[in-house]
Amino acid sequence: MAEAYIYDAVRTPRGRGKASGSLHSITSLELATQVLQALRDRNDLDTSLVDDVIMGCVTPIGEQGSDIARTAVLHAGYAQTTAGVQVDRFCASGLEACNMAAAKVMTGEADIAIGSGVEAMSRVPIGSNGGAWQTDPAAAVSCGFVPQGVSADIIATKYGFSRDDVDAYSVESQKRADKAWKEGRFSKSIVPTRDQMGGIALDHDEHMRPETTMQSLGGLNPSFQMMGEMGFDAVAMQRYPELERINHVHHAGNSSGIVDGAGAVLIGNKHMGEVMGLKPRARIKGFASIGSEPTIMLTGPTDVSQKVLRKLGMEPGDIDLYELNEAFAAVVLRMMQAMNIPHDKMNVNGGAIAMGHPLGATGAMLVGTMVDELERADKETALITLCVGGGMGTATVIERV
DSSP states (O other): OOEEEEEEEEEOEESSSTTTTTTTTTTTHHHHHHHHHHHHHTOOOGGOOOOOEEOOSSSSGGTTTTTTHHHHHHHHTTTHHHHHHHHEETTTTHHHHHHHHHHHHHHHSSSSSEEEEETTTTTTTTTTTOOOHHHHHHHHEEEEEHHHHHHHHHHHHHHOOOOOOHHHHHHHHHHHHHHHTTTTTTTTBOOOEEOOTTSSSESSSSTTOOOOHHHHTTTTOOOSHHHHHIIIIIHHHOOOOOOOOOOOOOOGGGOOOOOOEEEEEEEEHHHHHHHTTTTOEEEEEEEEEEEEOOOOOOHHHHHHHHHHHHHTOOOOOGGEEEEOSSHHHHHHHHHHHTTTOGGGGGTOOOOOHHHOOOTHHHHHHHHHHHHHHHHHHHEEEEEEEEETTEEEEEEEEEOOO
16 A cells, blocks of 8 residues: 655634634635645645545534535635545544545545645534434433533543643643744644735634633633533433542633634655655554544543554554644543553643634644644654544544654
């Protein structure tokens, strides 16, 4: 099989996912279009040689529906021969898109493909596409459905993470993100988003709150306690009878932020890279997805990381850097606990608690973050992973070249 190389990665800044956010007036199509154009322009791409664009999108309705990948390909001015497909694996959609692009290259179906993602959460609200999992009683009962925030609180309760633990992790995320921005660690990948007039609408992640302290977080009420008391705690304790009660510790300050954004990763084989005059920055060593218990839901990153490492004949200590989407603080704390990962290897530039989580785009963004960081820190290998709704996990291991 052919090797799959990462030649470039770009992302928009993350805009607050509210009507007052700087990207609210920018459509999902325009966000996706601008990252595709940036990849083309930065690398002088002959887009007739790009076989496919795979684009993650978690809420594919309205302006994000009807295969936004193909629409963005055409809107970006790519050759009409470039295909486009939309994919949804909840929060891991952007990483799944990259893995699918890599698989196409490895099998020879594609020579050059783009893994990408987009989500304009201020314009297309999370959950607005519905789904049987949370709305059909038959599905909810059989799956042991609880909202994700309750799942995060189950993890905290079951594995012994206190309110202070999750808040302290969140303060550190803010500090790391602030330091990363001040040191220009994202500068290789960030493409300022432009408005309809061509002016810069946003050139930085605007969700960050570097002034966050333990004291300021301490004043926030738990976000999911009322949901739990409405009956979801009882559902959880049916699955986990060893728990006397659920300790609700998560709130807006230690959970991922709602934001708008898009990202894209250029992936290809060695021959086509040479033809196009591109220098590879990283190699995709392997990837995997897995299902996990659906009530606790968010433990998939540990399971899938162990799976992909086994496939590659590697140990956790062989990985220099880990990047796990900060959906909730307890998700990251549990993976570090389960795999004995030191915090100085995990999310070294902060994460979604500080910068936000544009659902379909985050996975692609994190790939770019790790390519940049491997180069900056002179490291060799990174593992990127995300927890996934319904109890799943997706992971990718990359190696700097």
